[in-house]
Amino acid sequence: MxxxxxxxxxxxxxxxxxxxxxxxxxxxxxxxxxxxxxxxxxxxxxxxxxxxxxxxxxxxxxxxxxxxxxxxxxxxxxxxxxxxxxxxxxxxxxxxxxxxxxxxxxxxxxxxSLATFERELIRERTTHGLAAAKARGRLGGRPKKYDAKKIALIKRLHAGGDMSPQEIADAAQVSVSSMYRLLKMETPA
Missing domain, CATH: 3.40.50.1390 (Resolvase, N-terminal catalytic domain)
Incomplete structure (x- = not known):
């Protein structure tokens, strides 16, 4: 029932x-x-x-x-x-x-229908906002946290072979996990 x-x-x-x-x-x-x-x-x-x-x-x-x-x-x-x-x-x-x-x-x-309209408006505004930012020379996403100098420093200290991972991370002011991740990255030009 x-x-x-x-x-x-x-x-x-x-x-x-x-x-x-x-x-x-x-x-x-x-x-x-x-x-x-x-x-x-x-x-x-x-x-x-x-x-x-x-x-x-x-x-x-x-x-x-x-x-x-x-x-x-x-x-x-x-x-x-x-x-x-x-x-x-x-x-x-x-x-x-x-x-x-x-x-x-x-x-x-x-x-x-109103919900679909609202969702499409948000998508359209986002697309236009990203296009406007790109036209001003800004790419989408959050800014890079680590620059080429920091990556180069980590790679140089690691290549030296006389510092522990924790010491390299401390010297570069990053966490050990970030240090390992940055070691794998290409150094930006």
Whole structure:
């Protein structure tokens, strides 16, 4: 038999889930999984994972608000698409979304389109920003931490053969692991 399963989440331990739990119970949730003190941005939400394992075909996943479930709009869209593939309905009380209805499906597809649009805008801005930086003579990525002089110093001290790896690293002001990595590098021109 299909059930309505609720999910509630609060970001900090001192927040309280009563408002969410009351709304979920009033909307018919037979069981509620709750993550306490877990940010929506975190990928590890133990109760969410348990609930996703618990849900069966025909069940309804119920949340008080969209932001209680998804880390981002893209994450939310992906999650609801996975639920749909499994035959699970998604409902959000606050936004009035119910994927079992044509109107709810439409609203959610609009959200999905907006998430795709946002992702493409970010990608486009990044591409343009890198192109503009390159035109100004700057390459992408973080600046090099070690210059040619430092690499040459390490290679010279190592070739001398009279210093321990720790002494070479100390003289070059790098860690021993960095010293070994720099030994393998070509000396930049």
């Amino acid at each position: 299909a059930s309505i399963i609720g999910y509630a989440r609060v970001s900090t331990a001192d927040q309280n889930t009563e408002l969410q739990l009351d709304a979920l119970a009033k909307a018919g949730a037979a069981k509620v999984f709750t993550d306490h003190g877990v940010s929506g941005a975190k990928t590890e939400r133990p109760e969410l994972d348990k609930m996703l394992d618990y849900l069966r075909k025909g069940d309804t996943l119920l949340v008080w608000r969209l932001d209680r479930l998804g880390r981002s709009m893209q994450h939310l869209v992906t999650l609801v698409a996975e639920l749909k593939e499994r035959g699970i309905i998604f409902r959000s009380i606050h936004e009035g979304i119910d994927t079992s209805t044509i109107n709810g499906e439409l609203v959610f597809n609009i959200f999905a």
